[in-house]
Amino acid sequence: xxxxxxxxxxxxxxxxxxxxxxxxxxxxxxxxxxxxxxxxxxxxxxxxxxxxxxxxxxxxxxxxxxxxxxxxxxxxxxxxxxxxxxxxxxxxxxxxxxxxxxxxxxxxxxxxxxxxxxxxxxxxxxxxxxxxxx
Amino acid sequence: xxxxxxxxxxxxxxxxxxxxxxxxxxxxxxxxxxxxxxxxxxxxxxxxxxxxxxxxxxxxxxxxxxxxxxxxxxxxxxxxxxxxxxxxxxxxxxxxxxxxxxxxxxxxxxxxxxxxxxxxxxxxxxxxxxxxxxxxxxxxxxxxxxxxxxxxxxxxxxxxxxxxxxxxxxxxxxxxxxxxxxxxxxxxxxxxxxxxxxxxxxxxxxxxxxxxxxxxxxxxxxxxxxxxxxxxxxxxxxxxxxxxxxx
Numbered sequence: 001x002x003x004x005x006x007x008x009x010x011x012x013x014x015x016x017x018x019x020x021x022x023x024x025x026x027x028x029x030x031x032x033x034x035x036x037x038x039x040x041x042x043x044x045x046x047x048x049x050x051x052x053x054x055x056x057x058x059x060x061x062x063x064x065x066x067x068x069x070x071x072x073x074x075x076x077x078x079x080x081x082x083x084x085x086x087x088x089x090x091x092x093x094x095x096x097x098x099x100x101x102x103x104x105x106x107x108x109x110x111x112x113x114x115x116x117x118x119x120x121x122x123x124x125x126x127x128x129x130x131x132x133x134x
Numbered sequence: 135x136x137x138x139x140x141x142x143x144x145x146x147x148x149x150x151x152x153x154x155x156x157x158x159x160x161x162x163x164x165x166x167x168x169x170x171x172x173x174x175x176x177x178x179x180x181x182x183x184x185x186x187x188x189x190x191x192x193x194x195x196x197x198x199x200x201x202x203x204x205x206x207x208x209x210x211x212x213x214x215x216x217x218x219x220x221x222x223x224x225x226x227x228x229x230x231x232x233x234x235x236x237x238x239x240x241x242x243x244x245x246x247x248x249x250x251x252x253x254x255x256x257x258x259x260x261x262x263x264x265x266x267x268x269x270x271x272x273x274x275x276x277x278x279x280x281x282x283x284x285x286x287x288x289x290x291x292x293x294x295x296x297x298x299x300x301x302x303x304x305x306x307x308x309x310x311x312x313x314x315x316x317x318x319x320x321x322x323x324x325x326x327x328x329x330x331x332x333x334x335x336x337x338x339x340x341x342x343x344x345x346x347x348x349x350x351x352x353x354x355x356x357x358x359x360x361x362x363x364x365x366x367x368x369x370x371x372x373x374x375x376x377x378x379x380x381x
């Protein structure tokens with residue numbers, strides 16, 4: 001008969017609030033996730049704009065004037081930077097979620113991610129065209 | 135052949151006498167071609183026979199010697215001492231309870247692995263007389279990368295979700311489920327989905343991606359898990375928006 005072994009495993013606690021400080025990969029992940037808050041705030045701003053537009057020309061003009069305030073411009077530039085970071089970090093991992101096998105070989109990851117960038121550019125051109133930029 | 139005196143700071147825990155873990159330092163004359171496992175073997179043979187750690191093959195095949203080397207999940211047999219400064223801190227794999235010294239409790243992973251049925255469940259059982267289940271090179275390539283997993287658990291140690299939510303089925307087990315789901319000879323996907331498509335299955339994954347970066351066999355669990363999410367989402371749409379397909 002084997003001798004009875006008394007086990008007493010030691011559990012190392014993970015901090016529920018500071019876990020992401022342990023590893024630069026976790027910080028990078030948090031950066032990707034936190035940047036979406038700015039995109040959310042910008043979307044709310046656009047909704048406010050639509051509400052002002054519905055209230056009439058005077059309200060809409062006031063909204064446009066508020067957009068030209070220095071603080072507002074700083075917010076918009078920051079959001080543009082964060083939106084670009086958020087978008088590129090997600091586009092760059094698309095090959096992992098959508099691997100494409102044609103025949104025996106897999107399409108190179110760069111082509112899958114690249115297709116997203118091309119689509120992004122095309123949609124941007126269409127939106128700018130609809131907005132009367134061209 | 136050059137030698138360098140290295141300082142090994144090793145986490146110690148004796149369940150019979152310790153209430154807490156502690157660090158113990160050893161000075162080891164390391165040769166240039168040594169891996170961390172060689173340095174630990176030197177400690178065991180020459181300095182302190184009480185040091186406990188798991189290892190077997192010394193060639194990154196068995197997956198036994200996973201540990202934290204300077205905070206990074208590594209196979210001790212694949213981490214060359216020449217790539218580190220004079221001071222190396224060695225701890226048991228993060229997120230697993232410590233059994234003794236560098237030995238961790240792995241029952242949780244082993245039971246999760248078994249729960250995803252990581253073996254072929256043929257669509258239709260064939261008699262031996264009908265020969266092999268055939269497969270084309272393209273069908274093999276579809277899942278081959280995922281067969282390289284050696285169950286070393288470095289991905290669980292790298293995964294912050296597993297650290298925070300221990301019920302998470304986790305990277306390697308879900309990747310192996312995906313490996314069999316992708317196999318043209320297999321028909322067991324529905325059985326595996328019961329486990330991997332639940333909340334503590336693939337949906338606890340937030341795609342941090344650390345699992346793939348630490349994997350010593352380049353299995354890319356993060357990719358497998360995102361594919362499982364896509365496939366599980368398709369299942370939901372088929373079930374709720376196109377119920378006639380399930381008839």
